[in-house]
Each structure stands twice: as C-alpha cells, then as structure tokens.
Amino acid sequence: MICQMTQKLILYENDPSVKLVILKANGKAFCTGGDLISVIASSIAGHWSFTIPFYKKLLTLNYLIATYKQPVVSLINGAVMGAGAGLSMNTTFRIVTEKAVFAMPEASIGLFPDVGASYFLSRLPGHFGEYLGLTGRRLNGAEMVECGLATHFVPSKKLDLLKNALQSITTSDKSTIAAVINKFTEVAFLKEESPLTRLDTINKCFSKGTVEEIVLSLEKEIEVNGAVEWITDALSYVRTSCPSSLKIWLRSVREGRVQSIEQCLCRDYNIGSHFILRTVSNDFYEGTRAKLFDKDKKPMWDPSKLELVSEEIVNQYLRMVENENWERLQLPHRSNIPSKL
Structure with missing residues (x-):
C-alpha cells in the first residue's frame, strides 16, 4: 500500500492536469495498528528485509506528503492513529467529521509517537502536544479543529457533496480550495469536559522538564481540585x-518544536530502528505481546519505572544504529518545505 501510494503521488505531482489530491480511507479508519502486527511477526521470524525497509518507505511517504507541490486534502471520517496520522496530519487541508477520532497511543505498546508526530504535535497550542503523546488521549473532530490538528469540520452527510465539489476544481490555488471547503463547513462545539477547556492547567503541568515532574504536577492538581477525570485518565x-x-x-x-519535518522524521527513524532491532530494550515486542497478541495487558517493561530510565538510555535511542x-x-x-503545520 505504501509503495502504491508513493508511486501514485509521484505520478500525480508531475502531471499538470492534477490540481489537488484527495486522501481518504477505504473504510472506517486511516490506520489503527494493523501494520504493527506484520512488523512484529516478521521481525520475530528474523525477516529484517521487510521491517526496516517498510519503516523507511513509510517515513519517506510521510515526507513526500508533507512537502507535496499540489494541495492534499485529507477526509477523516473515522479513526486516525499511528501511521494514519502521519499520512493525514501532514496534508494541506485536514477535514474531519463528527465520526473522527485521533490518538497517538504508541507509548502504551512500548513504542513512541513517530511518523512526524514530534513535528505536527509540537506545533499545537502550548504544551498540548506533550499531553497527547504522554497520555494517548483520544480527540474527537471538534477537538481536532479547536487545537489545530484539523482545518475544517464538515458533517459526514456532506462529505460526498464536498468530494464532488473538490473534484471539479481546476486550480491548485489554496484560497480557492479553502473557499470551496468553507461552503460545507459547520461550527463544531467542544464538550464541557474536553481537556481543551483546561489548556491552562495542561500547560502548567506538561511544561515541566521531566515526565516525573509532570506526574507530580498532575498529582498536586488532584490534591487541590479533587479527582478530575481527564487528570486521572492521564495518570x-x-x-x-x-x-x-x-x-x-x-x-x-521538545526537540521537534524547533526542527524541520525532515529532521523529525530522521530522528523517528533512528529511534524506531532501535525499537525494532531491540538494541536497547525489548519493550516494543513486550508491549505488543501484552496488548495485541496475548492480550494479558501486563507488559513487563525494562526499565520498569520512570526513575530508572536515565538520560543515557534516552540518548541511546536517539543515536544512529x-x-x-x-x-x-x-x-x-x-x-516545497513546510514552515509550520
């Protein structure tokens, strides 16, 4: 699928008759972890000829989309997580519906938010990007628009009409495309319990220098204000x-906030390769075992506690393999290098 998408996008980019590209899922989700099953199974069997080239091709596709000459419009009408976020969050226009669900829950399976997440999440308001990656929080369509992950909210019942309108566009001018999308756009309202209504508290807690300090800050919030659901969920x-x-x-x-998409993807590749090759720890395999294969939900992490993860361990993951x-x-x-999300 990655190879086919890459070939098509390269073909379309050099075709003067193509004015924009629409990217959408063939079903309910862009991606919700199906690729991880193949990667883990192949790696355990020793088929590195699949796993590392797969990851390299995926990140190269992310880069192609992020730097694409023509506008790319993502239509998100369901779950968009992991690899799917890398495909859709780096596009020019990101249209969501009431059925959209975004999350980057990689830390729960012993991986990390990659595919350029350190670029597009670091550019969200305040320290909301830290919050999303450290808590795996799911966002709905309204929240995605509010924080800037999505550019427009369009009800799902209007998507086909929007797609037909986009297909009739004869220019790559972004303002013209935006004007067409705006005709179908509606206002989406945040729910009262949305964490985005507590952005001041999120910024206060998630701006701390270490994960341990973030945890302590969240615990203090509970001491002062009682057990608030979004905080207890985060902890x-x-x-x-x-x-x-x-x-x-x-x-x-934190590094991604001041880096280019290219630098972020190259760092992702270094870190991801260490996880796949098990050069530092077996956490990725243990996490997927516990969550996706055996499903006992009892991973044995190594190191097992935050205070045992030294700066040197983190540095090992960031170095080239x-x-x-x-x-x-x-x-x-x-x-066509993007200056920001």
Whole structure:
C-alpha cells in the first residue's frame, strides 16, 4: 500500500492536469495498528528485509506528503492513529467529521509517537502536544479543529457533496480550495469536559522538564481540585505505559518544536530502528505481546519505572544504529518545505 501510494503521488505531482489530491480511507479508519502486527511477526521470524525497509518507505511517504507541490486534502471520517496520522496530519487541508477520532497511543505498546508526530504535535497550542503523546488521549473532530490538528469540520452527510465539489476544481490555488471547503463547513462545539477547556492547567503541568515532574504536577492538581477525570485518565495511562517510551517522546517533542519535518522524521527513524532491532530494550515486542497478541495487558517493561530510565538510555535511542545491515534514512531533496503545520 505504501509503495502504491508513493508511486501514485509521484505520478500525480508531475502531471499538470492534477490540481489537488484527495486522501481518504477505504473504510472506517486511516490506520489503527494493523501494520504493527506484520512488523512484529516478521521481525520475530528474523525477516529484517521487510521491517526496516517498510519503516523507511513509510517515513519517506510521510515526507513526500508533507512537502507535496499540489494541495492534499485529507477526509477523516473515522479513526486516525499511528501511521494514519502521519499520512493525514501532514496534508494541506485536514477535514474531519463528527465520526473522527485521533490518538497517538504508541507509548502504551512500548513504542513512541513517530511518523512526524514530534513535528505536527509540537506545533499545537502550548504544551498540548506533550499531553497527547504522554497520555494517548483520544480527540474527537471538534477537538481536532479547536487545537489545530484539523482545518475544517464538515458533517459526514456532506462529505460526498464536498468530494464532488473538490473534484471539479481546476486550480491548485489554496484560497480557492479553502473557499470551496468553507461552503460545507459547520461550527463544531467542544464538550464541557474536553481537556481543551483546561489548556491552562495542561500547560502548567506538561511544561515541566521531566515526565516525573509532570506526574507530580498532575498529582498536586488532584490534591487541590479533587479527582478530575481527564487528570486521572492521564495518570492511569502514564503509570501503565512504557517508561522509556514516555521519556523518549518528551525529548522528541521538545526537540521537534524547533526542527524541520525532515529532521523529525530522521530522528523517528533512528529511534524506531532501535525499537525494532531491540538494541536497547525489548519493550516494543513486550508491549505488543501484552496488548495485541496475548492480550494479558501486563507488559513487563525494562526499565520498569520512570526513575530508572536515565538520560543515557534516552540518548541511546536517539543515536544512529551501529549495524552493518542498517541504512540511515536519506530523504530526497524537496523544494516545497513546510514552515509550520
């Protein structure tokens, strides 16, 4: 699928008759982890000829979409997580419906939010990107628009009409495309319990320097204000997720805030390769075993606690892999480099 998408996008980009590209799922979801099953099964069997090239091709596709010459319109009418977020969140227009659900829950399976997440999540208001990656919080369509992950909210019943209108456009002018989308756009209202209505508290807690300090800050909020659901949910996720993954994400999103999409994807490749090759820890395999295969939901993380994950362990994940069969990610030169999300 990745190879086919890449081939088509390269073909369309060099076709003067193509004015925009519509990206949508063939079903209810862009991606919800199906690729992980193949990666883990192949890796356990020793088929590195599949896993590492797969990851490299995926990140290269993310880069192609993020730097695409023509506008790309994502139609999100269901779940968009993991690899699907990398495909859709780097597009020009990101249209969601009332059925949209976004999340980056990789830390719960011993991985980390990758596919450019340190680029597009770090550019959300305040420290909301840290919050999403450290808590795996699910957002609905209204929340995605409010925080900037999505550009427009269109009811699902209008999607076919919108798609037909987009297909009739004869220009790549972004303002013209936006004007067409705006005709179908409606206002989406946040629910009172949405974490986005507590952004001041999120910024206060998730701006701390370490994951341990973030946890302490959240615990103090509970002491002062009582057990608020979004905080108890956040703490529950952090306490059961992979400690190394959480610390890697905090470092990654902080660095990504001042880096290009290319730099973020190259870092993702280094970190992801360490997880796949098990050069530092077996956490990725243990997490997927506990959550996706055996489903006992009792992963044995190594290290097992946040305080045991040293700065040096995090640094090991960020370094290039030392393996004669490993190739570094070399993204092609692209002229259309995005300045921000």
